[in-house]
């Protein structure tokens with residue numbers, strides 16, 4: 001039985017797809033058989049960030065409609081063993097997903113994989129509900145600003161009331177907070193909420209803090225999930241988060257501005 | 270045939286009274302709309318009585334006023350403090366003419382000394398256990414404790430709403446909206462560990478965060494009515 005994890009946020013553009021790609025890839029690097037499923041039907045983004053856009057033949061909707069079987073649609077990653085992507089369709093709309101269809105696909109994936117990572121679309125409508133409905137756990141991606149925190153709060157309410165686990169009265173969906181695009185110097189200046197502020201408001205366990213980083217932009221342009229850039233701050237922060245997801249205790253890093261060297265202090269940078 | 274098909278009895282209800290100071294329907298609509306948007310769910314389909322005291326000799330287009338109130342999702346019931354001409358016009362528009370019960374001088378708590386032995390049927394108050402929410406009330410969630418008290422173990426987020434016919438106890442931070450005494454109990458109270466509310470209301474008397482900020486903001490407190498006046502007091506007193 002796979003752990004089904006939805007990566008969700010309510011608000012758009014906060015880093016769900018970046019995080020899905022990084023966490024999925026990182027889990028596979030740890031030897032866990034992992035599939036990342038793109039629920040953002042109509043926009044299709046995950047395949048670009050994973051660098052597999054030219055290999056998409058069949059997609060999630062084809063599988064639901066019985067036009068292809070799962071193994072035809074799954075794309076095997078060439079860099080990391082045990083990593084697969086189930087891409088979304090660009091030509092359909094969000095209503096192409098049905099609960100029954102999604103359940104069938106997830107059940108089948110569950111037999112083969114340790115982890116199923118569901119990359120949710122933004123919003124709180126149909127598409128986002130589909131992505132979170134069957135989840136055992138949620139990674140709530142939040143930027144340190146008020147509107148993102150509000151939307152995360154809203155999604156937490158939905159997880160607690162509209163998920164399968166809530167409707168069936170099972171144990172609640174396990175909630176994890178992933179704070180992304182964290183910029184310590186802007187926090188210090190008071191332009192952004194601090195880790196403590198966000199934790200206080202959302203009151204769920206903190207899985208990780210990913211710094212705002214050039215490495216993320218570079219990685220998505222290359223189509224290489226940022227965890228493959230082991231030297232990068234964002235890559236390391238994601239690896240820490242993955243370790244916590246697997247139950248390890250890891251100290252938080254990148255919460256303060258790195259100390260500038262003497263040259264940088266004099267010449268800027 | 271049946272003699273008990275209906276029964277007509279007098280009874281008192283708590284109604285919201287709208288005091289208007291102009292007969293300009295557009296101005297009234299705009300002002301009301303602004304008020305309602307602060308707490309849409311508290312006003313949805315609320316019965317409204319219009320008080321005409323400030324418009325003594327003026328004519329009012331009651332049909333237009335009624336339509337405006339309906340459009341705002343309110344239920345216009347009638348008018349009060351109307352002149353004779355206004356009464357006629359209001360009745361023609363299908364509004365009831367209502368006379369506000371005189372505020373009795375004796376407070377309800379006062380005990381009558383003389384003993385009168387009259388057999389009366391006393392309605393026995395049924396014990397209704399409080400509703401308990403053990404989690405946070407998140408943005409977009411609304412909890413209503415009908416006919417009882419509400420206890421929230423966690424916080425009430427911005428955009429979350431808690432409503433009770435009785436009292437409300439919040440052991441986390443109140444950032445959203447809270448309305449106690451929703452059916453008109455003026456003795457209902459709201460207790461919160463940390464007050465940063467968007468809105469608080471006791472029996473329809475409400476404050477928005479602007480007013481709350483001047484009283485025990487980010488502190489614990491008890492919100493209650495002192496007469497008609499909302500008050501936030503310390504829990505230590």
Ligand SMILES: Nc1ncnc2c1ncn2[C@@H]1O[C@H](COP(=O)(O)OP(=O)(O)OP(=O)(O)O)[C@@H](O)[C@H]1O
Pocket residue numbers: 009011012013014015016017018019040045120121122180181182210211212213214216217220234
């Ligand atoms: N830690 C980071 N540092 C810098 N840029 C980042 C970081 N995380 C994400 N971004 C950038 O933010 C943008 C949005 O990221 P992403 O596509 O992952 O968000 P999303 O939540 O999936 O968006 P959508 O809601 O549209 O699906 C991208 O340009 C991405 O490169």
Ligand SMILES: [Mg+2]
Pocket residue numbers: 016017018040045120121
């Ligand atoms: Mg995305």
